[in-house]
Amino acid sequence: MTVTAIIADDEIHLANYLHERLAELWPELEIAGIAKNGAEAIRLIDDIGPNIVFLDIRMPGLTGLEVAARLDRNTHVVFVTAFDQYAVEAFDRDAADYLLKPVTDDRLQRAIDRLKKKLANAEAPGDVGALLGKIAASLPKTGASHLRWIRASVGEVTRQVAVDEVHYFQAQDKYVSVYTAEGELLIRTPLSELGAQLNPDDFWQIHRSTIVNVHRIAATTRNAMGHTLVRLKDSKVELPVSRAFAHLFKQM
Amino acid sequence: MHPLELLPFFRRWPRSMVRNVVYTMVFSLLIASGFIVIGLPFANIRSWSQFGELISANIIVALCIGFTWHFFMQLLGPLMRRVNGKPFWVVIATYTVLGCAITQVGFVLLSLIPGVQFSRGWLFTAQSLITMLCISFVISLIMGIAWRSRISGLTMEAELARERERLEAAERAAVQANLRALQAQIEPHFLFNTLANVTGLIHKQPDTAKHMLEEFISYLRATLAATREDHTTLGQEFALMKSFLAVLQVRMGERLQVSFDLPDQLSSMPMPQMLLQPLVENAIKHGLEPYIDGGEISLSARMEGPLVAITVADTGVGFGNTTSGGLGLQNVRERLAKLFGEAGRLTIEDNAPRGTRSGTRVTITLPLQESKTQEAK
Numbered sequence: 197m198t199v200t201a202i203i204a205d206d207e208i209h210l211a212n213y214l215h216e217r218l219a220e221l222w223p224e225l226e227i228a229g230i231a232k233n234g235a236e237a238i239r240l241i242d243d244i245g246p247n248i249v250f251l252d253i254r255m256p257g258l259t260g261l262e263v264a265a266r267l268d269r270n271t272h273v274v275f276v277t278a279f280d281q282y283a284v285e286a287f288d289r290d291a292a293d294y295l296l297k298p299v300t301d302d303r304l305q306r307a308i309d310r311l312k313k314k315l316a317n318a319e320a321p322g323d324v325g326a327l328l329g330k331i332a333a334s335l336p337k338t339g340a341s342h343l344r345w346i347r348a349s350v351g352e353v354t355r356q357v358a359v360d361e362v363h364y365f366q367a368q369d370k371y372v373s374v375y376t377a378e379g380e381l382l383i384r385t386p387l388s389e390l391g392a393q394l395n396p397d398d399f400w401q402i403h404r405s406t407i408v409n410v411h412r413i414a415a416t417t418r419n420a421m422g423h424t425l426v427r428l429k430d431s432k433v434e435l436p437v438s439r440a441f442a443h444l445f446k447q448m
Numbered sequence: 449m450h451p452l453e454l455l456p457f458f459r460r461w462p463r464s465m466v467r468n469v470v471y472t473m474v475f476s477l478l479i480a481s482g483f484i485v486i487g488l489p490f491a492n493i494r495s496w497s498q499f500g501e502l503i504s505a506n507i508i509v510a511l512c513i514g515f516t517w518h519f520f521m522q523l524l525g526p527l528m529r530r531v532n533g534k535p536f537w538v539v540i541a542t543y544t545v546l547g548c549a550i551t552q553v554g555f556v557l558l559s560l561i562p563g564v565q566f567s568r569g570w571l572f573t574a575q576s577l578i579t580m581l582c583i584s585f586v587i588s589l590i591m592g593i594a595w596r597s598r599i600s601g602l603t604m605e606a607e608l609a610r611e612r613e614r615l616e617a618a619e620r621a622a623v624q625a626n627l628r629a630l631q632a633q634i635e636p637h638f639l640f641n642t643l644a645n646v647t648g649l650i651h652k653q654p655d656t657a658k659h660m661l662e663e664f665i666s667y668l669r670a671t672l673a674a675t676r677e678d679h680t681t682l683g684q685e686f687a688l689m690k691s692f693l694a695v696l697q698v699r700m701g702e703r704l705q706v707s708f709d710l711p712d713q714l715s716s717m718p719m720p721q722m723l724l725q726p727l728v729e730n731a732i733k734h735g736l737e738p739y740i741d742g743g744e745i746s747l748s749a750r751m752e753g754p755l756v757a758i759t760v761a762d763t764g765v766g767f768g769n770t771t772s773g774g775l776g777l778q779n780v781r782e783r784l785a786k787l788f789g790e791a792g793r794l795t796i797e798d799n800a801p802r803g804t805r806s807g808t809r810v811t812i813t814l815p816l817q818e819s820k821t822q823e824a825k
Contacts, residue, residue, distance in 0.1 A: 206700075209656075210644055213648025254637070278636070278640035278644060299644070354798040356767050356795075
C-alpha cells in the first residue's frame with residue numbers, strides 16, 4: 197500500500213522545500229498535492245484522503261489548527277510552524293507531531309520514523325480535537341477586550357473612528373450618531389449592542405438614547421424642571437440624564 | 449498641623465489626638481523654659497526655694513495658657529485654617545490679638561485654681577495687656593516665619609517630586625517604546641520564516657536566497673540602528689519598509705505587490721522611529737495575509753500645508769464593522785498625540801482603488817519638520 201501525504205503551506209518555497217526533503221528522506225511517500233491555504237487543504241484532503249497531512253499553522257483563510265479540527269480520525273497530522281510558542285508547548289506528540297521551521301533533516305527523520313511506526317502498527321491517529329482543546333486552553337487569555345475602533349461613514353467616505361475620540365453617541369431613528377470633535381458620523385450598530393461592547397469605565401449610558409464618554413463630561417447641572425443635565429467639555433451641548441441613570445451622578 | 453511639627457524631630461509620629469495633647473504639653477514646657485531663661489537675670493533670686501517658685505510658676509502659667517490655646521484651636525480649627533490662607537501680616541495680627549485674648553482667659557482660669565497665688569494685677573490692666581501684646585506679637589512672628597518657610601519648603605518638595613515623577617515616566621515610556629520596537633520589528637515568526645525560506649531556496653534558487661538574505665540583513669541593520677536612536681528620517685523609514693516588504697515578497701510571491709511614493713524633498717525630513725512599521729505590519733497581518741489572493745500595499749507621503757501625511761494603503765480584507773483589535777494602530781495614535789498634540793493624527797478609511805473590494809487606508813499626519821541639513825545651510 198502506498199502512503200500518501202499532502203502539504204499545506206502558504207509560502208510556496210517552504211512547501212517545495214519540505215516536499216524535496218521528504219522525497220529524499222522518505223522516497224516511498226507519495227506527495228499527492230500541495231495546498232496554498234486552509235480551504236485548499238480541506239478540498240485536497242476530501243479529494244485524496246491522504247494518510248498524512250503536513251499543516252502550516254498560520255495560513256490565510258483557515259489556519260492549520262482549524263483545518264486539523266475538521267479532520268476525521270483517519271489522517272495523521274504533522275504541524276509545521278515557525279514559532280508558536282504557546283501552541284508548541286501544548287503539543288503532545290502522540291496526537292500530532294510538530295516540526296519547527298526551518299525544518300532540519302534530523303528532526304524530519306524522527307518525525308518520519310514515528311509516522312512509519314504508527315502506520316505499520318495500523319495505529320489510529322491521535323485525538324487531534326482533544327489536543328486542539330488543550331492548545332486553546334494554553335493560549336494566553338486575551339479576555340473580553342473592549343471596542344477600540346468604530347466603522348462610521350461621513351458622506352461617501354467610511355472611516356474607522358477611535359472610540360476615545362467619541363464625545364457621545366445618540367440614537368436617532370435608524371442610525372446612531374457619533375459625535376466627535378470633528379462633527380457627526382453615522383453608524384448602523386444599535387445603541388444597546390454598542391453599549392455592551394464599550395468599556396464601562398469610559399462610557400456611561402445616561403439616557404435610553406445616549407451614551408457619553410465619561411472623560412468628556414465637564415459638569416452636571418439641574419434645569420428648572422429638576423432634571424439632571426450633563427455638560428460636555430469645550431462644547432455647549434447639554435445632554436439630559438434620565439431618572440433611571442441619575443444615580444451615576446449622585447457622587448459628583 | 450500642630451506647631452511642634454515645625455521641628456523635623458516631631459514629624460516622626462503620626463497625627464492623633466493623644467499625640468497632640470502630649471505635644472501641647474511639650475510645647476508649653478519649651479515656652480516655659482524660654483521664659484525662665486529670659487526671666488532669670490531679672491528675677492533677683494536669693495535662695496533655692498525662690499528658684500523653685502520661679503520655675504513652677506512659669507510651668508504652671510505656660511501649661512495653663514498652652515492648654516487654653518489647645519482647646520480654642522480645637523474649637524476654632526476650621527476658622528483658623530481660613531485665616532492661615534490670608535496675607536502674612538493679617539495672619540500675624542490675628543494670632544497676636546487672639547494670643548492676647550486667650551492668654552487672658554488662661555489667666556482667669558489660673559486665678560480660679562485654688563492654692564495658686566496669683567497677682568490680680570495681671571488681669572485686665574493696661575500694663576499687662578501691652579506686655580501681653582508684645583510677647584504675643586513676638587511669638588506669633590517667630591511661629592509665622594517658621595510656618596511660612598516650612599510651607600514653601602513643602603511646596604518645593606512637592607514640585608520636585610512631581611518633576612522627578614514626570615521625568616521617570618517619560619524615561620519609562622521611552623524604554624518601553626524601544627523594547628516594543630525591538631520585539632515588534634524582529635518578530636520571531638518573521639525571523640524564522642525568513643530563515644526557513646533561505647534554507648529552502650539555497651540549493652534550488654541560490655540567487656533568490658541571496659537576494660532575500662541581503663534584504664533581510666539590511667532590514668536587520670536598519671532596525672538595530674533605529675532602536676539605538678530616537679529619530680530617523682522619512683527616507684530611512686521608507687528604505688526600512690522596502691527591505692521588510694522585499695523579504696515578505698519573496699515569501700508571499702505573487703500574493704504581495706508593493707509600491708512607494710516618496711517626494712525627494714521629504715526624504716530627509718526627521719521623524720520619530722517606529723511609526724511606520726506598525727502600519728505596514730497591520731496592513732500585511734490583518735489586510736493581505738488572511739486574504740487568499742493577497743493584494744497590493746502602497747506607501748506614500750505628501751505635504752499638506754504645514755503637515756506631512758503618510759499613507760499606508762492595502763487592498764486586503766478591510767476592517768470589520770466594529771473591532772476590538774488594532775492595538776498596534778492605537779499605540780501609534782497615542783504616540784502621535786503625545787509627540788505632536790493636535791497635529792499628530794491617525795485616520796483609518798476604507799480603501800477602494802478598484803471599486804469592487806475595499807482594503808484599508810491608514811494615514812498619519814505630523815508637522816513638517818525642517819531637515820537638519822537644510823538648517824545648516
